[in-house]
Amino acid sequence: MPAVSTLKGVGPQLSKRLEKLQIREVADLLFHLPLRYQDKTKIAPISSLQPGDERLIEGVIQGCAVRFGKRRSLLCTIAGQNSTLTIRLFHFNKQQQIALKEGTSVRCFGEIRRGPSGLEMVHPEYRIIHPDRPAPELEKNLTPIYPATDGVRQRTLLSITTQALVRALPLVVELLPDISPLQHMPSLQVALQTLHRPTAETLAALPLCRERIAFEELLAHHLSLQQLRGHYRQDHAFALSTERRVVDSFIEQLPFSLTNAQQRAISEIFLDLQQPHPMQRLLQGDVGSGKTIVAICAALHVTESGFQTALMAPTELLARQHHNNICSLLEPLDISTGFLSGSMNTKDRAEVTDKVISGKTSIVVGTHALFQKTIQFRNLALIIIDEQHRFGVGQRQALQQKGVDEITSPHQLIMTATPIPRTLAMTFYADLDSTVIDELPPGRTPIKTVTIPEFRRDEVLERVHANCKQGRQAYWVCPLIEESEVLQCQAASESAKEIQQRFPDLSVGLVHGRMPPAEKDKVMGNFHKGDVHILVATTVIEVGVDVPNASLMIIENAERLGLSQLHQLRGRVGRGAIASSCLLMYRAPLSKIATERLQTIRESSDGFEIARKDLEMRGPGELLGRRQTGTPQLRMADLVRDQHLIPMVEDIARQMLQNSPQDKITRLIKRWIPDAERYRSTG
Structure with missing residues (x-):
């Protein structure tokens, strides 16, 4: 297909700008579809x-x-x-x-x-x-409005798309199979022509044409991930033994019993670890469901088999807490663990790195620093990634390439406390097997959630004081005010100072993202021990922090946060038998969406229902984290609106993988995901 520069009016500068929109060839313009339409066909009173x-x-x-x-x-x-x-x-x-x-x-x-x-x-x-x-x-027809970028005007896109419809549309090949479930849909050429230039006669067909294109896009994403899954299956991995004496001994000495869901998750993971190809498993569990214990059992099984485990967390605070918990739990077993982060000094870093390379360290915990080129492992057999929605496919694969050699890839266990709605899982995680821990440990009391306007701040402060005087502890969270970590930390610092001045009889600690790691660790350690009554923090405590004596959570400006983030923060309390509460302070007036969001979090404690609602209200970009790298973005499909298509997408993908020529599948994937090859396994 000819380059877009062959079109009239497209010079070198415009070609470069169009490349930002992934428009390189004339045919790419056909799949650069309108976001919406303007109706200039009639005058409104x-x-x-x-x-x-x-x-x-x-x-x-x-x-x-x-x-x-x-x-x-x-x-x-x-x-x-x-x-x-x-x-x-x-x-x-x-x-x-x-x-x-x-x-x-x-x-x-x-x-x-x-x-x-x-x-x-x-x-x-x-x-x-x-x-x-x-x-x-x-105007005789609706006016399409296209996704644009700096220096590319709508008038330009309209002009070059008109040329593309004449030159490239007749050459577009139908790649969907000719089977009965798809017979009701228009052809690809008809759908594209209608979406780009709807007329009064074709206006009624717009929804079905949009659905036809959305279906093909979802199918391309699903096929891409299924092929990625197939590549994983062709890779070689260490097949671990069925022996689990050390793991069983560890479970027996725990001061609590594992839930049935945890035991089922361990069994599924151990079965994967015994296979000669790398495990690719997503471990989902609501806040406090006990995913970490399951992960430790997996790491222990790898250690027992003579290999190494790497556990990666998105923040240094969470990584350090994981390391401390693992050290504490495994202390009786005399298993060597290490910690790596970007903020470590050269001497400490070199010491840990040497032990990892020599194999003396069996389990290493850290942040993104784990997959830097300077870090090598002796016999890495398992990678555990916490909070997968913070990492992209590219980062996952960078760590996977830390295998022993070019032939052997490590197993991967990917954990998330942000439950993933099925529509999202099918589109972005179809390369993974899924395990859900759908049961909370016994003895945990429900968290009472209430909303309260900001002008009642004094009442809230008095409640916090009374709570702490009863021997309990509290979190006071100051979320992001603007897209500025400096302002966020400043707000938290001012709140901590204000609360300490008001209650000199209490100890107030402060944790935020710009503090030195050692200082954060010290404050968190004092909070764990009970020496700090009130922990004022930014959203760095969103995941992982576990203090059973903390029974009160205050979230300022709660209307600014998404549902899943509010649910994660709320999950820092209610981690023991103590009756716990979460107070969501908001600044009036609330928008309609903010009102709905706060009502949902107040009425529901089901993480999957909250995640589904969050997807509906904010979209997958927000739920996954917009800075995630390696997550292909949907152009036409909408995961909420088009979720009814997903069963048919899965069914037809299965049929195509069995019956369609590989070339046809590859062309369909490339049509919608030009960079799909970047996310294939290289092992």
Whole structure:
């Protein structure tokens, strides 16, 4: 297929900009589909307008004047159909002032907003209707609005897409199998033509055409991950023995019994570890379900078999806590463990690295530092990744390549306390087997969750004081105020200072992301021991922190956080038999979405239901973490709207992998995921 630079009006500079949109060939434009449409085919009565509408209106200017306030603006009142609308221009010149005079007829298109004196349009598209000329014709079709980037205008995309529809659309090949479940869908060529240039006649077919394209995109992602899964199966891994005397002895000496769900998870993982190909298993469990013990059992089994385990966590605080817990639990067994992070000094780092290379250290815990090129293992057989949604496919594979040689790959166990809705799992984790710990340990009391407005802060502080005077402890969380870690840490520092001044009889600790690791460890250690009554923190304590005596959680500006993050933070309390509470302080007025979010977290403690709702409200990018690398983004499909397609996607993917030529599958994947090869196993 010819390069996009062969199109009229596309020079070297525009080609470079289009590459940011993954548009390199003419055919790529066909799959760069509109986000939405503007309807300029009819004129809406001004009396029918509602805030949020995007409409074409026509009327006569009743008055126009420059207003001076915080910003200078030109305001014109448009009258029509016994109603008026204000047009507001912040950027205007003398010619516009002259042209937009009283008595002039205009046609405007834009979004309707609620202004100081009624409905208004800010910087609409407008055309003056001259009385001595015919009125401009209305558009015959909807106007597509495409995803764009800096320096690429909608007019340009419209022009080059029109050329692509003529040149490339007739050459597009149908890659879906000709089977009955797909017979009701339009052909690919019809779907693309309709979505790019819908007419009055094809308008009704838009939903089905969009569904046809969404289905193919979901299918491409699913096939890509299934093929990745197949590559894993072809890799070689250490097949561990069935012997588990050390593991059974460890479980027996625990001061509690494992739940049935934990035992089932251990059995599934051990069965995987006995296979000659690498395990790729996702271990899901709600907050406090006991995933860490399951992971330790897996690491212990690897150690018993004579190999090494690496456990990677997303933050140094969580990694250090994992290391401390593992050391404490395995102390009677005399098993060597190590810790690695980017903040360690050269001497300590070299000492740990030498023990890892020699094989003296059986279990090493750390952050991203674990998969740097300078770190080598003697016989790495298992990688455990905590909080998978913080890591991308690329990072997972970088660590997997730490195997003994180019032939042998380590097993992988991927843990998450953010339950993943099935629609998300199918699209982003279909290369993994899944185990769910769907049972909480006995003896844990439900957490009472309440919402409270910020103006009642003094009442909340008094409740925290009373709680601590009864021998309990509390968290006070200051979430992100802006996209600035500095401001976040500053807010937490000020809150800690204020609380300490108010309650000099209590000990207040502070933890945030910019503190030196040793200082954080010291504060956390004192909180664990009970020497600190109130721990003021940023969201660094979102996962992993386990203090059974902490029974009260306060979250400031709770309306700013997503559901899954609120659920994770809430899970820091209620970790023992003590009745626990979570107070969500919010700043009024709340938006509709924030109100719904706080209501959901207040009424539900089911992590999977909360994650499903979070996906519905915020989308997969937010739920997974937008900075995650290696997660392919969906262009047309929507995981909430299109979840009904997923069973058919799985079924047809299975049929294609069994019956379709490999070339056809590869072309389908490349059509939607040009970089799919980057996420294949290289072992």
